[in-house]
Amino acid sequence: MVKPFVPQLVYIEPRALEYPLGRELKEKFENMGIEIRETTSHNQVRNLPGENDFQKYRVAKSTLVVGVRKTLKFDTSKPSAEYAIPFATGCMGHCHYCYLQTTMGSKPYIRTYVNLDEIFDAAEQYMQERSPEETRFEASCTSDIVGIDHLTHSLKHAIEYFGKSEHGKLRFVTKFAHVDHLLDAEHNGRTRFRFSMNADYVIKFLEPGTSRLKERIEAAVKVAASGYPLGFIIAPIYLYDEWREGYKELFEQLHEKLPAYAKKDLTFELIQHRFTKPAKRVIQKNYPMTKLEMDEERRMYKWGRYGIGKYVYPKDEQQDIQRTLGEYIETYFPEARLEYFT
Numbered sequence: 001m002v003k004p005f006v007p008q009l010v011y012i013e014p015r016a017l018e019y020p021l022g023r024e025l026k027e028k029f030e031n032m033g034i035e036i037r038e039t040t041s042h043n044q045v046r047n048l049p050g051e052n053d054f055q056k057y058r059v060a061k062s063t064l065v066v067g068v069r070k071t072l073k074f075d076t077s078k079p080s081a082e083y084a085i086p087f088a089t090g091c092m093g094h095c096h097y098c099y100l101q102t103t104m105g106s107k108p109y110i111r112t113y114v115n116l117d118e119i120f121d122a123a124e125q126y127m128q129e130r131s132p133e134e135t136r137f138e139a140s141c142t143s144d145i146v147g148i149d150h151l152t153h154s155l156k157h158a159i160e161y162f163g164k165s166e167h168g169k170l171r172f173v174t175k176f177a178h179v180d181h182l183l184d185a186e187h188n189g190r191t192r193f194r195f196s197m198n199a200d201y202v203i204k205f206l207e208p209g210t211s212r213l214k215e216r217i218e219a220a221v222k223v224a225a226s227g228y229p230l231g232f233i234i235a236p237i238y239l240y241d242e243w244r245e246g247y248k249e250l251f252e253q254l255h256e257k258l259p260a261y262a263k264k265d266l267t268f269e270l271i272q273h274r275f276t277k278p279a280k281r282v283i284q285k286n287y288p289m290t291k292l293e294m295d296e297e298r299r300m301y302k303w304g305r306y307g308i309g310k311y312v313y314p315k316d317e318q319q320d321i322q323r324t325l326g327e328y329i330e331t332y333f334p335e336a337r338l339e340y341f342t
Protein backbone atom coordinates (compact mmCIF):
# COMPACT_ATOMS: atom_id res chain seq x y z
CA MET A 1 0.00 0.00 0.00
CA VAL A 2 1.30 3.45 -0.92
CA LYS A 3 1.22 5.72 2.11
CA PRO A 4 0.05 9.34 1.88
CA PHE A 5 2.88 11.55 0.69
CA VAL A 6 5.17 13.13 3.28
CA PRO A 7 7.88 15.39 1.86
CA GLN A 8 11.47 14.76 2.91
CA LEU A 9 12.36 18.38 2.43
CA VAL A 10 10.28 21.57 2.25
CA TYR A 11 11.14 24.94 0.71
CA ILE A 12 9.06 28.02 1.43
CA GLU A 13 9.03 31.32 -0.44
CA PRO A 14 8.97 34.22 2.06
CA ARG A 15 5.96 35.71 0.23
CA ALA A 16 3.98 32.53 0.82
CA LEU A 17 3.93 33.39 4.52
CA GLU A 18 1.76 36.43 3.73
CA TYR A 19 -1.08 33.96 3.07
CA PRO A 20 -2.91 31.93 5.76
CA LEU A 21 -2.26 28.64 3.95
CA GLY A 22 1.46 29.41 3.73
CA ARG A 23 1.68 30.00 7.49
CA GLU A 24 -0.44 26.95 8.22
CA LEU A 25 1.79 24.71 6.11
CA LYS A 26 4.96 26.07 7.71
CA GLU A 27 3.60 25.23 11.15
CA LYS A 28 2.43 21.83 10.00
CA PHE A 29 5.82 20.86 8.56
CA GLU A 30 7.66 22.21 11.61
CA ASN A 31 5.48 20.03 13.84
CA MET A 32 6.18 17.04 11.61
CA GLY A 33 9.92 17.63 12.11
CA ILE A 34 10.60 18.10 8.38
CA GLU A 35 13.59 20.20 7.33
CA ILE A 36 12.42 23.57 6.00
CA ARG A 37 14.55 25.82 3.81
CA GLU A 38 13.87 29.20 2.29
CA THR A 39 13.81 29.87 -1.43
CA THR A 40 13.47 33.22 -3.12
CA SER A 41 11.32 31.75 -5.88
CA HIS A 42 9.54 28.47 -6.43
CA ASN A 43 10.95 28.56 -9.95
CA GLN A 44 14.52 28.54 -8.75
CA VAL A 45 15.10 25.92 -6.12
CA ARG A 46 18.78 25.14 -6.27
CA ASN A 47 21.19 22.91 -4.38
CA LEU A 48 18.90 19.96 -3.92
CA PRO A 49 20.82 17.17 -2.20
CA GLY A 50 22.08 14.25 -4.29
CA GLU A 51 25.37 13.25 -5.85
CA ASN A 52 24.19 12.77 -9.41
CA ASP A 53 21.20 13.48 -11.65
CA PHE A 54 19.61 10.15 -10.80
CA GLN A 55 19.68 10.86 -7.06
CA LYS A 56 18.76 14.51 -7.45
CA TYR A 57 15.71 13.54 -9.50
CA ARG A 58 14.50 11.24 -6.72
CA VAL A 59 15.13 13.82 -4.00
CA ALA A 60 13.26 16.42 -6.05
CA LYS A 61 10.27 14.11 -6.35
CA SER A 62 9.98 14.07 -2.56
CA THR A 63 10.58 17.80 -2.11
CA LEU A 64 7.67 20.17 -1.65
CA VAL A 65 7.95 23.87 -2.42
CA VAL A 66 5.37 26.21 -0.93
CA GLY A 67 5.00 29.24 -3.17
CA VAL A 68 2.82 31.94 -4.64
CA ARG A 69 1.39 31.47 -8.13
CA LYS A 70 2.24 34.61 -10.08
CA THR A 71 0.94 33.66 -13.51
CA LEU A 72 -2.80 33.81 -13.24
CA LYS A 73 -3.35 33.32 -16.93
CA PHE A 74 -4.76 29.81 -17.26
CA ASP A 75 -3.77 27.41 -20.03
CA THR A 76 -6.48 25.84 -22.11
CA SER A 77 -7.15 22.19 -21.38
CA LYS A 78 -8.76 20.43 -24.32
CA PRO A 79 -10.42 18.00 -24.67
CA SER A 80 -11.47 17.47 -21.07
CA ALA A 81 -12.13 21.08 -19.96
CA GLU A 82 -11.91 24.71 -21.03
CA TYR A 83 -9.09 25.75 -18.68
CA ALA A 84 -6.41 24.29 -16.43
CA ILE A 85 -6.62 25.72 -12.92
CA PRO A 86 -3.20 25.81 -11.26
CA PHE A 87 -3.05 24.72 -7.61
CA ALA A 88 0.11 22.65 -7.84
CA THR A 89 2.86 21.57 -10.22
CA GLY A 90 4.74 18.29 -10.09
CA CYS A 91 4.05 14.90 -8.56
CA MET A 92 5.56 12.40 -6.19
CA GLY A 93 4.57 9.45 -8.37
CA HIS A 94 7.11 7.67 -10.55
CA CYS A 95 5.09 6.70 -13.60
CA HIS A 96 7.68 5.94 -16.23
CA TYR A 97 5.72 7.44 -19.10
CA CYS A 98 4.69 10.63 -17.26
CA TYR A 99 4.66 13.75 -19.46
CA LEU A 100 5.80 15.87 -16.50
CA GLN A 101 9.29 14.46 -16.96
CA THR A 102 9.69 16.55 -20.06
CA THR A 103 7.42 19.48 -19.30
CA MET A 104 9.08 20.13 -15.93
CA GLY A 105 12.60 19.53 -17.20
CA SER A 106 15.10 20.53 -14.55
CA LYS A 107 12.44 21.26 -11.91
CA PRO A 108 10.84 17.95 -11.01
CA TYR A 109 10.11 19.06 -7.43
CA ILE A 110 6.51 19.55 -6.32
CA ARG A 111 5.09 23.04 -5.95
CA THR A 112 1.94 24.00 -4.13
CA TYR A 113 0.48 27.50 -4.42
CA VAL A 114 -1.01 29.21 -1.39
CA ASN A 115 -2.72 32.25 -2.99
CA LEU A 116 -5.94 30.35 -3.48
CA ASP A 117 -8.25 33.39 -3.42
CA GLU A 118 -6.30 35.02 -6.25
CA ILE A 119 -6.55 31.81 -8.26
CA PHE A 120 -10.31 31.67 -7.62
CA ASP A 121 -10.66 35.35 -8.64
CA ALA A 122 -8.92 34.60 -11.93
CA ALA A 123 -11.24 31.61 -12.46
CA GLU A 124 -14.20 33.88 -11.84
CA GLN A 125 -13.08 36.17 -14.66
CA TYR A 126 -12.81 33.26 -17.07
CA MET A 127 -16.32 32.17 -16.07
CA GLN A 128 -17.73 35.65 -16.59
CA GLU A 129 -16.19 35.83 -20.05
CA ARG A 130 -18.04 32.68 -21.11
CA SER A 131 -21.22 33.20 -19.11
CA PRO A 132 -23.98 32.05 -19.43
CA GLU A 133 -22.10 29.09 -20.90
CA GLU A 134 -20.59 26.72 -18.41
CA THR A 135 -16.80 26.72 -17.89
CA ARG A 136 -15.00 23.55 -16.83
CA PHE A 137 -11.70 23.74 -14.98
CA GLU A 138 -9.24 20.87 -14.89
CA ALA A 139 -7.17 20.79 -11.68
CA SER A 140 -4.74 18.03 -12.57
CA CYS A 141 -3.00 19.20 -15.73
CA THR A 142 0.39 19.73 -14.13
CA SER A 143 0.22 17.53 -11.05
CA ASP A 144 -1.70 14.76 -9.34
CA ILE A 145 -3.40 17.20 -7.02
CA VAL A 146 -5.09 14.55 -4.84
CA GLY A 147 -1.65 13.15 -4.00
CA ILE A 148 -0.73 16.24 -1.94
CA ASP A 149 -4.14 17.44 -0.90
CA HIS A 150 -4.21 15.61 2.43
CA LEU A 151 -1.49 18.16 3.37
CA THR A 152 -2.82 21.33 1.76
CA HIS A 153 -6.62 20.92 1.38
CA SER A 154 -6.45 23.33 -1.59
CA LEU A 155 -8.45 20.93 -3.70
CA LYS A 156 -11.05 20.58 -0.99
CA HIS A 157 -11.44 24.38 -0.97
CA ALA A 158 -11.73 24.38 -4.73
CA ILE A 159 -14.40 21.67 -4.66
CA GLU A 160 -16.43 23.75 -2.21
CA TYR A 161 -15.79 26.94 -4.18
CA PHE A 162 -17.15 25.39 -7.38
CA GLY A 163 -19.91 23.75 -5.37
CA LYS A 164 -21.30 27.25 -4.90
CA SER A 165 -20.53 28.46 -8.40
CA GLU A 166 -23.27 29.08 -10.93
CA HIS A 167 -21.32 28.63 -14.15
CA GLY A 168 -18.13 26.80 -13.14
CA LYS A 169 -17.39 23.12 -12.80
CA LEU A 170 -14.30 21.36 -11.56
CA ARG A 171 -12.70 18.11 -12.58
CA PHE A 172 -9.47 16.35 -11.82
CA VAL A 173 -7.97 12.91 -12.08
CA THR A 174 -5.83 10.93 -9.69
CA LYS A 175 -3.87 7.74 -9.22
CA PHE A 176 -3.98 8.11 -5.46
CA ALA A 177 -6.48 6.60 -3.05
CA HIS A 178 -6.04 9.14 -0.23
CA VAL A 179 -9.45 10.70 -0.64
CA ASP A 180 -11.00 10.49 2.83
CA HIS A 181 -10.77 14.23 3.63
CA LEU A 182 -12.60 15.01 0.37
CA LEU A 183 -15.61 12.84 1.10
CA ASP A 184 -17.48 15.43 3.17
CA ALA A 185 -16.72 18.40 0.88
CA GLU A 186 -19.83 20.26 -0.27
CA HIS A 187 -19.42 19.54 -3.95
CA ASN A 188 -23.11 19.88 -4.93
CA GLY A 189 -22.45 17.61 -7.87
CA ARG A 190 -20.28 20.26 -9.59
CA THR A 191 -17.01 18.34 -9.41
CA ARG A 192 -16.32 15.27 -11.47
CA PHE A 193 -13.96 13.06 -9.50
CA ARG A 194 -11.98 10.89 -11.90
CA PHE A 195 -9.58 8.07 -11.28
CA SER A 196 -6.87 7.06 -13.65
CA MET A 197 -7.26 3.32 -14.08
CA ASN A 198 -5.24 0.81 -15.98
CA ALA A 199 -4.61 -2.87 -16.48
CA ASP A 200 -2.89 -4.31 -13.44
CA TYR A 201 0.26 -5.00 -15.51
CA VAL A 202 0.66 -1.30 -16.36
CA ILE A 203 0.11 -0.19 -12.75
CA LYS A 204 2.53 -2.80 -11.46
CA PHE A 205 5.40 -2.19 -13.85
CA LEU A 206 5.00 1.37 -15.05
CA GLU A 207 3.37 3.32 -12.20
CA PRO A 208 5.56 2.93 -9.10
CA GLY A 209 4.79 5.23 -6.19
CA THR A 210 1.05 5.42 -6.91
CA SER A 211 -1.90 3.63 -5.28
CA ARG A 212 -2.49 0.09 -6.54
CA LEU A 213 -5.54 -0.86 -8.60
CA LYS A 214 -7.42 -2.36 -5.66
CA GLU A 215 -6.90 0.81 -3.59
CA ARG A 216 -8.02 3.07 -6.43
CA ILE A 217 -11.19 1.03 -6.89
CA GLU A 218 -11.92 1.17 -3.15
CA ALA A 219 -11.41 4.93 -3.22
CA ALA A 220 -13.71 5.27 -6.25
CA VAL A 221 -16.44 3.38 -4.38
CA LYS A 222 -16.14 5.79 -1.43
CA VAL A 223 -16.20 8.81 -3.73
CA ALA A 224 -19.32 7.52 -5.48
CA ALA A 225 -20.98 6.94 -2.10
CA SER A 226 -20.35 10.63 -1.31
CA GLY A 227 -22.43 11.57 -4.33
CA TYR A 228 -19.67 12.87 -6.61
CA PRO A 229 -20.14 12.35 -10.33
CA LEU A 230 -17.48 9.75 -11.10
CA GLY A 231 -15.22 9.21 -14.09
CA PHE A 232 -12.45 6.92 -15.22
CA ILE A 233 -9.58 7.85 -17.46
CA ILE A 234 -8.01 4.77 -18.94
CA ALA A 235 -4.56 6.10 -19.66
CA PRO A 236 -2.18 5.38 -21.06
CA ILE A 237 -3.71 2.47 -22.94
CA TYR A 238 -0.64 0.36 -23.47
CA LEU A 239 -0.34 -2.62 -25.78
CA TYR A 240 1.58 -5.37 -24.02
CA ASP A 241 1.27 -9.09 -24.84
CA GLU A 242 -1.93 -9.79 -22.92
CA TRP A 243 -3.50 -6.35 -23.07
CA ARG A 244 -6.96 -7.59 -24.10
CA GLU A 245 -7.25 -9.84 -21.04
CA GLY A 246 -5.64 -7.22 -18.78
CA TYR A 247 -8.10 -4.48 -19.72
CA LYS A 248 -11.01 -6.93 -19.63
CA GLU A 249 -10.11 -7.83 -16.04
CA LEU A 250 -9.99 -4.14 -15.19
CA PHE A 251 -13.53 -3.60 -16.49
CA GLU A 252 -14.74 -6.75 -14.77
CA GLN A 253 -13.37 -5.58 -11.44
CA LEU A 254 -14.82 -2.09 -11.82
CA HIS A 255 -18.17 -3.60 -12.72
CA GLU A 256 -18.12 -5.96 -9.77
CA LYS A 257 -17.09 -3.41 -7.13
CA LEU A 258 -19.05 -0.31 -8.14
CA PRO A 259 -22.60 0.03 -6.83
CA ALA A 260 -25.40 0.40 -9.38
CA TYR A 261 -25.95 4.13 -8.68
CA ALA A 262 -22.31 4.87 -9.52
CA LYS A 263 -22.71 3.33 -12.97
CA LYS A 264 -25.35 5.76 -14.15
CA ASP A 265 -23.64 9.13 -14.53
CA LEU A 266 -20.23 7.68 -15.28
CA THR A 267 -17.74 8.92 -17.86
CA PHE A 268 -14.83 7.26 -19.57
CA GLU A 269 -11.92 8.95 -21.31
CA LEU A 270 -9.52 6.80 -23.32
CA ILE A 271 -5.98 7.93 -24.04
CA GLN A 272 -3.51 5.74 -25.90
CA HIS A 273 0.16 5.69 -24.96
CA ARG A 274 2.32 8.16 -26.83
CA PHE A 275 5.84 9.48 -26.53
CA THR A 276 8.08 12.08 -28.10
CA LYS A 277 11.76 11.69 -28.88
CA PRO A 278 12.83 14.10 -26.10
CA ALA A 279 10.55 12.24 -23.63
CA LYS A 280 12.11 8.92 -24.58
CA ARG A 281 15.59 10.26 -23.76
CA VAL A 282 14.47 11.58 -20.35
CA ILE A 283 12.60 8.38 -19.48
CA GLN A 284 15.59 6.22 -20.34
CA LYS A 285 17.77 8.43 -18.15
CA ASN A 286 15.40 8.52 -15.14
CA TYR A 287 14.20 4.91 -15.36
CA PRO A 288 16.95 2.99 -17.16
CA MET A 289 15.43 -0.43 -16.39
CA THR A 290 11.92 0.44 -17.59
CA LYS A 291 9.79 -2.14 -19.39
CA LEU A 292 8.10 0.68 -21.30
CA GLU A 293 8.32 -0.07 -25.01
CA MET A 294 9.18 3.04 -27.05
CA ASP A 295 10.16 1.65 -30.43
CA GLU A 296 9.57 4.28 -33.11
CA GLU A 297 9.39 1.54 -35.76
CA ARG A 298 6.28 0.10 -34.16
CA ARG A 299 4.49 3.43 -33.92
CA MET A 300 2.95 6.04 -36.16
CA TYR A 301 4.36 9.57 -36.19
CA LYS A 302 1.86 12.31 -35.59
CA TRP A 303 2.83 15.92 -36.15
CA GLY A 304 2.25 18.08 -33.11
CA ARG A 305 2.29 21.68 -32.04
CA TYR A 306 5.66 23.49 -31.80
CA GLY A 307 7.13 21.07 -34.32
CA ILE A 308 7.50 18.23 -31.79
CA GLY A 309 5.63 15.23 -33.09
CA LYS A 310 4.63 12.24 -31.06
CA TYR A 311 4.65 8.52 -31.65
CA VAL A 312 1.24 6.90 -31.28
CA TYR A 313 0.01 3.43 -32.19
CA PRO A 314 -0.54 2.75 -35.93
CA LYS A 315 -4.08 3.25 -37.26
CA ASP A 316 -5.07 -0.44 -37.19
CA GLU A 317 -3.97 -0.80 -33.57
CA GLN A 318 -5.82 2.38 -32.63
CA GLN A 319 -8.97 0.96 -34.17
CA ASP A 320 -8.42 -2.28 -32.31
CA ILE A 321 -8.09 -0.38 -29.00
CA GLN A 322 -11.23 1.63 -29.68
CA ARG A 323 -13.21 -1.44 -30.68
CA THR A 324 -11.99 -3.62 -27.80
CA LEU A 325 -12.33 -1.09 -24.99
CA GLY A 326 -15.52 0.28 -26.52
CA GLU A 327 -17.02 -3.21 -26.30
CA TYR A 328 -15.93 -3.56 -22.68
CA ILE A 329 -17.60 -0.25 -21.84
CA GLU A 330 -20.81 -1.26 -23.60
CA THR A 331 -20.84 -4.66 -21.92
CA TYR A 332 -20.03 -3.61 -18.37
CA PHE A 333 -21.24 -0.01 -18.27
CA PRO A 334 -24.03 0.40 -20.83
CA GLU A 335 -25.21 3.64 -19.21
CA ALA A 336 -21.77 5.29 -19.12
CA ARG A 337 -20.63 7.97 -21.54
CA LEU A 338 -17.42 7.64 -23.54
CA GLU A 339 -16.15 11.22 -23.79
CA TYR A 340 -13.27 10.76 -26.20
CA PHE A 341 -10.48 8.54 -27.44
CA THR A 342 -7.21 10.17 -28.30
Ligand code: SF4
Binds near residue numbers: 094095210
Ligand atom coordinates in the same frame (compact mmCIF):
# COMPACT_ATOMS: atom_id res chain seq x y z
FE1 SF4 B 1 2.71 11.70 -13.59
FE2 SF4 B 1 0.20 11.21 -12.82
FE3 SF4 B 1 2.10 9.39 -12.42
FE4 SF4 B 1 2.11 11.65 -11.05
S1 SF4 B 1 0.57 10.06 -10.94
S2 SF4 B 1 3.89 10.67 -11.98
S3 SF4 B 1 1.35 13.12 -12.57
S4 SF4 B 1 1.34 10.13 -14.42
